[in-house]
Amino acid sequence: MIDLRSDTVTRPTPDMRRAMAEAPLGDDVYGEDPTVNALEQRTAELLGKQAALFMPSGTMTNQVALRSHTEGGDAILTDINAHIFRLESGAPGGISGLMIRPLMGRNGIFGAEDVAAAARRPHRFMPATVAPLPKLVCLENTHNIGGGAIWPLESIRAVADVARAHDMPMHLDGARLWHACVATGIAEADYAAPFDSVSVCFSKGLGAPVGSALAGSAAFIARARRFRNMLAGAMRQAGVIAAGALYALEHHRARLAEDHAKARRLAAGLARLPGIAIDPEDVPTNIVRFRVTAMEAGDFAERCHAAGVFMLPGGPDVLRAVTHLDVSERDIDQAIGTFYRICLSCGLSRVCIN
Numbered sequence: 455m456i457d458l459r460s461d462t463v464t465r466p467t468p469d470m471r472r473a474m475a476e477a478p479l480g481d482d483v484y485g486e487d488p489t490v491n492a493l494e495q496r497t498a499e500l501l502g503k504q505a506a507l508f509m510p511s512g513t514m515t516n517q518v519a520l521r522s523h524t525e526g527g528d529a530i531l532t533d534i535n536a537h538i539f540r541l542e543s544g545a546p547g548g549i550s551g552l553m554i555r556p557l558m559g560r561n562g563i564f565g566a567e568d569v570a571a572a573a574r575r576p577h578r579f580m581p582a583t584v585a586p587l588p589k590l591v592c593l594e595n596t597h598n599i600g601g602g603a604i605w606p607l608e609s610i611r612a613v614a615d616v617a618r619a620h621d622m623p624m625h626l627d628g629a630r631l632w633h634a635c636v637a638t639g640i641a642e643a644d645y646a647a648p649f650d651s652v653s654v655c656f657s658k659g660l661g662a663p664v665g666s667a668l669a670g671s672a673a674f675i676a677r678a679r680r681f682r683n684m685l686a687g688a689m690r691q692a693g694v695i696a697a698g699a700l701y702a703l704e705h706h707r708a709r710l711a712e713d714h715a716k717a718r719r720l721a722a723g724l725a726r727l728p729g730i731a732i733d734p735e736d737v738p739t740n741i742v743r744f745r746v747t748a749m750e751a752g753d754f755a756e757r758c759h760a761a762g763v764f765m766l767p768g769g770p771d772v773l774r775a776v777t778h779l780d781v782s783e784r785d786i787d788q789a790i791g792t793f794y795r796i797c798l799s800c801g802l803s804r805v806c807i808n
């Protein structure tokens with residue numbers, strides 16, 4: 455089985471398991487777990503923020519951030535395909551009573567002009583009591599549904615300038631910020647600087663089994679701590695899992711470049727197959743999105759699954775394959791071979807494979 459559904463499917467390595475087994479522990483609700491404290495401190499330091507807070511998932515770090523920044527009835531701005539908007543169970547409305555004003559980005563990346571248009575100042579005939587003004591801008595870097603797209607730092611800064619001019623704080627869903635840093639050479643703290651809060655995940659490309667962190671000012675994190683409790687995210691001897699995250703942070707960031715190379719290899723292989731549309735130049739990190747023209751994406755995914763290659767359908771004709779720690783170059787070549795055989799079995803033959 456070659457599992458390309460997500461980079462969340464990785465298992466802890468033997469060294470990571472050892473670090474988890476040996477981690478010193480305490481009760482984190484009392485702030486006494488030394489491993490959680492070390493992870494939070496290291497995360498805050500890397501992101502150039504005063505404090506960080508460990509939580510079980512990226513959905514929780516995002517939602518605690520939204521709750522901490524806003525009041526019920528507020529509007530927030532996200533890309534139309536943001537994970538916060540599309541894939542978090544309606545939590546902005548369900549938990550925080552927020553209304554999302556989606557922006558039409560390209561691969562998840564919108565412009566300062568989109569924010570300016572959405573944040574227009576109230577007019578006396580259209581007061582903010584009638585049309586709620588957005589109170590928060592959310593970006594996602596890299597962008598999941600956008601095919602692992604990377605936000606250019608200049609574009610982030612331009613958006614942040616507009617957000618500040620309208621008194622809107624900025625939140626970053628940085629579940630895969632590590633990938634953007636490795637691909638561009640830009641430091642985490644530089645990417646994080648324009649934001650008031652940053653969510654990062656250890657359980658995706660970094661390969662830890664569980665965990666995310668929310669970083670920001672000391673005052674913001676103190677407020678977030680209360681909402682984490684409300685959402686039942688306060689844990690006790692959480693150092694067991696924090697140790698896996700800390701290990702991943704120290705040992706698995708640089709190796710993400712290998713996952714990017716595997717994604718490019720997969721894209722190049724796919725581009726040679728008939729019935730598949732992909733621009734191999736358009737794979738900046740570890741997420742490969744491609745179109746199948748010969749059959750429904752769901753059918754293609756089922757056939758691949760039966761042949762031992764797992765992927766996610768991302769729309770009627772779109773599939774997503776993600777490279778990670780637990781797939782090798784050889785697996786990628788095998789997966790391409792499987793796709794080739796499936797294309798042939800559908801009567802497609804224009805193919806050059808070597």
Ligand SMILES: Cc1ncc(COP(=O)(O)O)c(C=O)c1O
Binds near residue numbers: 510
């Ligand atoms: C961009 C992004 N943000 C947030 C999340 C949520 O993370 P979790 O699955 O830990 O809740 C994901 C999950 O894949 C994601 O891709």
